[in-house]
Amino acid sequence: GESVGLHLPTLSVQEGDNSIINCAYSNSASDYFIWYKQESGKGPQFIIDIRSNMDKRQGQRVTVLLNKTVKHLSLQIAATQPGDSAVYFCAETPREYGNKLVFGAGTILRVKS
Amino acid sequence: ETGVTQSPTHLIKTRGQQVTLRCSSQSGHNTVSWYQQALGQGPQFIFQYYREEENGRGNFPPRFSGLQFPNYSSELNVNALELDDSALYLCASSRSTGNEKLFFGSGTQLSVL
Numbered sequence: 157g158e159s160v161g162l163h164l165p166t167l168s169v170q171e172g173d174n175s176i177i178n179c180a181y182s183n184s185a186s187d188y189f190i191w192y193k194q195e196s197g198k199g200p201q202f203i204i205d206i207r208s209n210m211d212k213r214q215g216q217r218v219t220v221l222l223n224k225t226v227k228h229l230s231l232q233i234a235a236t237q238p239g240d241s242a243v244y245f246c247a248e249t250p251r252e253y254g255n256k257l258v259f260g261a262g263t264i265l266r267v268k269s
Numbered sequence: 270e271t272g273v274t275q276s277p278t279h280l281i282k283t284r285g286q287q288v289t290l291r292c293s294s295q296s297g298h299n300t301v302s303w304y305q306q307a308l309g310q311g312p313q314f315i316f317q318y319y320r321e322e323e324n325g326r327g328n329f330p331p332r333f334s335g336l337q338f339p340n341y342s343s344e345l346n347v348n349a350l351e352l353d354d355s356a357l358y359l360c361a362s363s364r365s366t367g368n369e370k371l372f373f374g375s376g377t378q379l380s381v382l
Binding site for chain 2: 164190192197198199200201202205245247253255256257258259260261262
């Protein structure tokens with residue numbers, strides 16, 4: 157969902173369950189998308205990326221799905237672990253921007269043990 | 270760790286002062302981008318440097334300026350600090366200005382009193 161300021165949406169999951177984090181992007185001309193994970197006191201850490209000519213890409217325990225029709229991106233994390241607790245951001249790069257990222261608002265993922 | 274280092278990690282300034290933040294890019298990366306991240310929000314693009322020249326700028330006033338050096342390291346300068354400049358300033362490096370992964374440093378936390 158969308159949020160403003162300090163009221164980031166929060167997803168709470170039980171350890172071992174799968175997590176799905178959603179993102180709506182804004183620019184239909186965007187052709188490259190990235191998911192970042194940000195832990196407290198650290199910079200964003202690259203998780204996985206996908207180009208607009210694909211609709212799915214898998215990494216280790218993570219999968220990104222891209223639906224260009226509705227401008228929707230999702231990140232699936234399998235067997236969520238306590239170390240996955242962080243804020244997750246999707247970012248898009250409108251084609252004319254090169255690699256200048258436009259970030260979404262972020263989602264807090266809390267993993268309960 | 271990404272190999273992108275930023276200094277200082279924390280800084281406290283008063284309104285009206287000037288500040289310089291520094292960034293060393295990851296080995297092999299020639300492009301440096303700067304982002305501002307306010308509390309509870311996603312990073313916002315300030316500007317990017319490539320071959321020692323500004324290569325794109327976000328919606329930030331001229332009192333935000335930068336430099337890139339021959340070794341690809343970079344500085345962000347902010348003049349006439351305002352209270353709203355309080356934020357985490359992130360530096361990211363990449364191999365080029367195209368659609369490439371950006372690798373972020375841990376940031377400089379700037380507080381303006």
